[in-house]
Amino acid sequence: MKKLTPMMKQYFDIKQNYKDCILFFRLGDFYEMFFDDAIIASRVLEITLTSRECGLDEKAPMCGVPYHSSSSYISTLVQNGYKVAICEQTEDAQKSKGLVKREVVRVITPGTIMEDVTLNNNDSNYLMSIFSDGISVGISYVDISIGDIFCTSVQNSTLKEEISKIKPKEIIYNCESLKFDLQVVCNQNNIFLNNNSSEFFCGKNDIMYKYFDRSYLENLNILNNLSIKSSLLGLLEYIYSTQKQITSNINNINYYNSSDFMFLDTFTRKNLELTETIRNKEKKGSLIYVLDKTNTAMGARLLKKYISEPLINKDSIEYRLNLLDELVNEYSLREDLDIELKHVYDIERLCGKIAFGNINPKEMINLKKSIDRIRNIKTIISKYNSINLKTLSSQLDDLSDLYDIIDKSILDDPSANLKDGNIIKESYNDEISQLRNLSRNAINIIKEIESKERIRTGIKSLKIGFNKVFGYYIEITHSNLKQLDIPDYYIRKQTLSNAERFITLELKEIEEKILNADERIKDLEYQLFVDIRNKLYKNINRIQSVAKIIAQIDVFNSLSKVAYENNYCKPQINTLGNLEIIDGRHPVIEKLIKEENFVPNDTIINKDDCNVCIITGPNMAGKSTYMRQVALISLLAHIGSFVPATKANICIMDRIFTRVGASDDLSQGQSTFMVEMDEVSYILKNATKNSLVILDEVGRGTSTYDGISLAWSIVEYIHDNIGCKTLFATHYHELTALENELKRVKNYCVAVEEQGKDIVFLRKIIEGGADKSYGIHVAKLADLPEEIIERANEILIKLEKKESRDINNSMYEVALCKEETENMYKQLDLSHINTMQLIKEISSLDIANMTPIQALNVLYKLNNKAKSMEMI
Structure with a gap:
């Protein structure tokens, strides 16, 4: 057998560690897939399947997608139940010698997807971890695009109900005995069950300490609860193994008891059509369709959580009702909040993008705009006599320092793509200002040097030209050179038939700046943007806290509008x-x-x-x-x-x-x-x-x-x-x-x-x-045929007259009154039914084991039944 080519050997070495994934292998501007991955992807994505020499006797099946438009392809694969491993070139191909180094930088699964093209803004995208110790079941779940982790412990008997309530997109679990029950509930709720996940529950506590302080975990009593601690451990190990990094947006654990909320089983959620209709699985016609007048994606997600988890604590319920009461009675406040909230972006998911390094310049401007609206919201609420709402808004951090960081550095209308440049304001960085000025005025700068050299040499025909081989050069004709005392800083570069070409250090420095200005601008802008992003990264917990409060204000404002418009009362x-x-x-x-x-x-x-x-x-x-x-x-x-x-x-x-x-x-x-x-x-x-x-x-x-x-x-x-x-x-x-x-x-x-x-x-x-x-x-x-209605009334009268008699006799009387309809008479022919019953009874008799007295008794009963059939 032939040997694999070096590139294909590299592919196989990487694929060996991601056997359950479709491997997106970066080759230049494409992600390529090979062998079984290519066959699957070509079918699911409906793209052309080709082949490539790989060193084996037969060519390797191959297909590929452009890396710059890969998100939609990845999302399609994930939505069809596949995991995708992204393998990138991790060194510059131009600087590397031999084979470019590649490694998997991220694994994308239904519960870890971050792409906007797949995420529903109004829905949480939960990844759930389940650990059973044989006694209780620990549950941890998180939307990694947002960051908050939720933990609880339930009995096996209520596990399905908890899953149906949360509706995660993906479940990992530790215990094979759970598989059957989990598969049933996953099939019912369209959840991806990751059957290759038990290994993530085998680690030590180290991964938890990378996300949270030990004291924080001890205060929550997480470490003393085996099932919850183990489910959290599996969750964090899985996130790290797929995302290849520890992120600061996962910084909070919400520990709760399922008994803190009203229990709603799967049937009740379905029958009451809380978030979708039974028949069409649509939002319209459900309870949330009426209640959801939120203006932000954060508010929409929180409202759905409120509906899924009704409170059972009287004080907590009355707190919400009292806050809502303040808004219902303040039309102007509701309208003013509406105006501001409409311009607040999804801050929670922007935090996720900052944490995972995925935020682009336009999204950073969206964050700045949102911070500006948040300050307005705080000011608006302060003008009204709404005690509970004021208390809530008083917790709002106005994030002025973060607003200033973005405002001073990022252009108001930057490029969406980080690598395209046009991101940083010139006033933010002197070198950016100089390079942009240089790039814009390159022609004028060369003309200035040309004019200066003409004056120095006294040669009016001196000109500065450019070609790709030598770059910029000074050209002087032979006739002019005869009368010129060539300056010392002129360096002879090329002799032509009628002219000589020179360069100077000044010209080469300008040339280097001009030729490299655009690339240098892009590189410098990227570095500056990353620095700015890192400053925001360190403040993610502040931004997240603000997002939570804004979501609450949005939900209460939505419920108050519904209450006012539909004439609801305060219970x-x-x-x-x-x-x-x-x-x-x-x-x-x-x-x-x-x-x-x-x-x-x-x-x-x-x-x-x-x-x-x-x-x-x-x-x-x-x-x-x-x-x-x-x-x-x-x-x-x-x-x-x-x-x-x-x-x-x-x-x-x-x-x-x-x-x-x-x-x-x-x-x-x-x-x-x-x-x-x-x-x-x-x-x-x-x-x-x-x-x-x-x-x-x-x-x-x-x-x-x-x-x-x-x-x-x-x-x-x-x-x-x-x-x-x-x-x-x-x-x-x-x-x-x-x-x-x-x-x-x-x-x-x-x-x-x-x-x-x-x-x-x-x-x-x-x-x-x-x-x-x-x-x-x-x-x-319902417009049934009239003859059916008339016949039904006829039957009903007969049945009502015979209601005290045995139901079979009543049906027999009904049949007698229907002589005019021969077909229906055949359907109600009790003599035929009784004959079949009599035959069955006779054939089942065990005559060989009957005594004479028993045989006579049976014969007597059969004789009576036969006589009654003759009467019919």
């Missing part, structure tokens, strides 16, 4: 277990139905008289909307928002559970009804007396009697054993009898007005139980 918060909502409205639906007014409804639940509300009424009448609005109003209050109601007194809730709609999980072998029962089981096992439970049509997935029995038993269990606040919507009118059986159960129904054969949904929840389902009316509204 009272209680710890007594009472829930009172007057004229409550669904925050999303009332915004979507533009042609009609939303009908508000009251909700009163308390632990003494009524903790279970059984709600009956027809489909499409508004039961589900009503129950969801109660859940959303309760959740809004817990995030510290005003709520869509005339008045609201909301008790502290530890959890909200919802069981709404029909779904299945066929991949796991679960039918719709099995999924329903699983969800109900989960709720009953985890709900407490301080929870809110929404159950919609439980039991409808099985037979009528089974369904009623289950629904009845579930209501009893909630009432007697849990005592949680429950809204239970059902079509089983039989359940309304529970109001007389159980002390804290009350019946409610949706008001309906009958107009002849038609009905009108009034959308109003009133006390009492419904005595009809109006299902056929709803079918008529």
Whole structure:
């Protein structure tokens, strides 16, 4: 076999350490990929696959992308689940002898991507690290483009819920036993599960001390918690291994208990459509669609975090409500803040770019502009009597020193590319000023030297020329040389047929400056820019602190606008277990139905008289909307928002559970009804007396009697054993009898007005139980064929007359009244069904082992069944 070429050997040596990555191998102005990497990349990126001599018998498959436009290609690969290792030339090709040195400078994965083309400004891009010690699970996660690390510890049973809440882009983990469960939740939430990550959890604490002081970690009690410490260790090791550097933007750890926030399981988040709709996975139609009037990307991300993590501490909730109250009542303050916030850039991610050395000159100007607006925000707030908002803004560092650093050094409209020059102000550096002046006035400078030499020599035809071989030169004709006493500083360079060419030290110095001015300007500007960036790097923690406060101000300003524009009220918060909502409205639906007014409804639940509300009424009448609005109003209050109601007194809730709609999980072998029962089981096992439970049509997935029995038993269990606040919507009118059986159960129904054969949904929840389902009316509204509607009414009348008889006999009577429809008669032909049942029963008899008496008894029963079939 032939030997590999030196370049391909270098490629293979580097690739050996990055087997699970697509290796972007820098060759000049391109990133090249070879062998399997090239085959994969050409298919995913839809680029041409070629080949290259590599020293082997066959050419190496190859494809490549221009390095200056590589971001979009890298992002495409990462979005398709691949990791990309960037291998750069780490020495100047012109100065190196032999093969240029190359090494991987960064590995890009879904959780470590920094490119703007991929990052969603309004979403966090979390990398999550999970460590299980067999008892508890430690979780650490971070958006490296922002820097804040979050840590917690959970039980195995709630790990999936925590992941679903955070929705990281990538997960690394230590324990193979976690793989199956993690793969399930990752598939459900489109998360990249890194199956080659256990090695990052094997290190010592050294990496943590490179990011944080030991005293800082000890104060947080991180070092004494094995699972959290190990998850943090794995996270930092992975970041360092992919980014090849320690960065100052990762400088803060937020340790929290999951019990600090309201628990919302995956089903509840999905059913309440908090951040995306169930059907289309879109923002429009979700809760955040209504609430998000933020002006900054930082505010948008924080608002989403508020919605995902409702508070359960009364003081913390009331702090937010009081701050919001100040803004709701100050229209001018809101408008003034709006104007300023619109011009604040994503400071958090600008800090990340400073930390990783990726910030460009235009982005630095954006930071300067943002600092200027921050100073304005602080001034605006000081003019109003808003105590809580003033306290918050008083913590704002105006960053004047950093503003001055950028303002004095960077051009107001610099190049976007750092290597293109046109970055530094001339007033900032004397050499820059001289070089730019030299570059701009090169022709005039040469003309001045030429004029000066003409005067010195007295030769008016003396001229200064230029060629690529000799550079600048002084040219004098032979006839003029005869009368010239050649100056000592003239150095003869070239003899021509009719002239002599000379150079001088002055001319060569000017030549060197002119020819190298542009390159020197670019090099000098780059060095100065890096110095400026380093000054900002040392102050990243200050900038990050400001960004956090601005994000809060933006969120509160957004919520105050929503509250004012939609006529929300400030809720009272209680710890007594009472829930009172007057004229409550669904925050999303009332915004979507533009042609009609939303009908508000009251909700009163308390632990003494009524903790279970059984709600009956027809489909499409508004039961589900009503129950969801109660859940959303309760959740809004817990995030510290005003709520869509005339008045609201909301008790502290530890959890909200919802069981709404029909779904299945066929991949796991679960039918719709099995999924329903699983969800109900989960709720009953985890709900407490301080929870809110929404159950919609439980039991409808099985037979009528089974369904009623289950629904009845579930209501009893909630009432007697849990005592949680429950809204239970059902079509089983039989359940309304529970109001007389159980002390804290009350019946409610949706008001309906009958107009002849038609009905009108009034959308109003009133006390009492419904005595009809109006299902056929709803079918008529859906425009089913008229013959189906008429036939359904005919069947309904028969069934209602026979409601006290066995359901099979009732269906038999229904079949008899349908002689005119031969096809339907065949479908309901009970004699055929009974015949098959009789045959099956006879064939299963074990005659050989029967006693004579047993045989006679069986024969007697079969004889009676046959006689009853003859009657049919």
